Amino acid sequence: MxxxxxxxxxxxxxxxxxxxxxxxxxxxxxxxxxxxxxDQTKVIxxxxxxxxxxxxxxxxxxxxxxxxxxxxxxxxxxxxxDAGPGIHDVDLALTDGWxxxxxxxxxxxxxxxLVDEFALDTTPGVGTTVRITKWRR
Amino acid sequence: MIDRIPVLRIEDxxxxxxxxxxxxxxxxxxxxxxxxxxxxxxxxxxxxxxxGLSVVDSFIGRMISxxxxxxRVLDAETVLVGMQPAVAITLVELGLTLDGVRTALNVDRxxxxxxxxxxxxxxxxxxxxxxxxx
Numbered sequence: 001m002x003x004x005x006x007x008x009x010x011x012x013x014x015x016x017x018x019x020x021x022x023x024x025x026x027x028x029x030x031x032x033x034x035x036x037x038x039d040q041t042k043v044i045x046x047x048x049x050x051x052x053x054x055x056x057x058x059x060x061x062x063x064x065x066x067x068x069x070x071x072x073x074x075x076x077x078x079x080x081x082d083a084g085p086g087i088h089d090v091d092l093a094l095t096d097g098w099x100x101x102x103x104x105x106x107x108x109x110x111x112x113x114l115v116d117e118f119a120l121d122t123t124p125g126v127g128t129t130v131r132i133t134k135w136r137r
Numbered sequence: 138m139i140d141r142i143p144v145l146r147i148e149d150x151x152x153x154x155x156x157x158x159x160x161x162x163x164x165x166x167x168x169x170x171x172x173x174x175x176x177x178x179x180x181x182x183x184x185x186x187x188x189g190l191s192v193v194d195s196f197i198g199r200m201i202s203x204x205x206x207x208x209r210v211l212d213a214e215t216v217l218v219g220m221q222p223a224v225a226i227t228l229v230e231l232g233l234t235l236d237g238v239r240t241a242l243n244v245d246r247x248x249x250x251x252x253x254x255x256x257x258x259x260x261x262x263x264x265x266x267x268x269x270x271x
Contacts, residue, residue, distance in 0.1 A: 016160050020159075023192055038223045040223070041192060041226070044192050052194070052196060109232070
């Protein structure tokens with residue numbers, strides 16, 4: 001399964017095996033975008049964190065993985081969409097060590113550090129969308 | 138699709154080599170299997186090789202930390218070996234410190250570390266016995 005620049009790959013997130021699938025699809029895209037090994041590992045790990053958040057806190061959702069291009073630079077973008085309860089306090093959710101569940105509280109804040117762009121859009125009661133991008137150096 | 142990571146026993150050390158991308162429930166199963174096996178065999182050391190893992194996220198990291206803590210309570214020391222450089226860089230940036238987990242570069246060094254540790258502990262418990270005679 002290779003993510004070509006013109007065809008985003010969608011992964012439905014309903015169980016923990018889907019988190020593994022997201023990692024594989026992001027790896028394919030990161031390889032296609034010719035990211036360095038460290039950057040590949042970073043974006044895969046970030047995607048894994050957010051995929052698990054989508055699953056655990058968002059009650060499942062979808063992720064879309066694509067190879068993107070801006071000003072001649074390739075990158076990988078992954079978008080996660082859920083229709084869960086949303087995040088009531090985004091600043092708090094992005095604080096290291098804070099968790100509303102039983103995790104380590106590194107998911108969102110850690111993922112944000114691992115990527116170049118991080119956009120979080122959430123509405124309580126409606127859902128959450130997170131988009132991360134890692135660009136080729 | 139595998140549903141279990143095998144736990145091998147070499148004398149008083151348990152060896153686990155994770156060679157597949159870990160699903161969450163397999164990680165939890167491994168944690169259970171390891172603690173059961175420590176009690177069953179009286180193993181003094183646990184060696185976890187993650188050279189086959191190209192990604193360690195906070196869930197897997199936490200599983201490793203918890204396994205080390207549980208093992209310690211059961212009188213077994215855990216050493217994590219074989220971490221890929223890209224994984225190490227990513228873990229640090231992610232903010233995961235793997236508290237209480239000892240690491241070594243490879244299985245060989247990890248084994249030596251565990252053997253030395255076990256020898257010291259055996260010696261100390263021996264010394265404790267001696268003192269009780271004085």
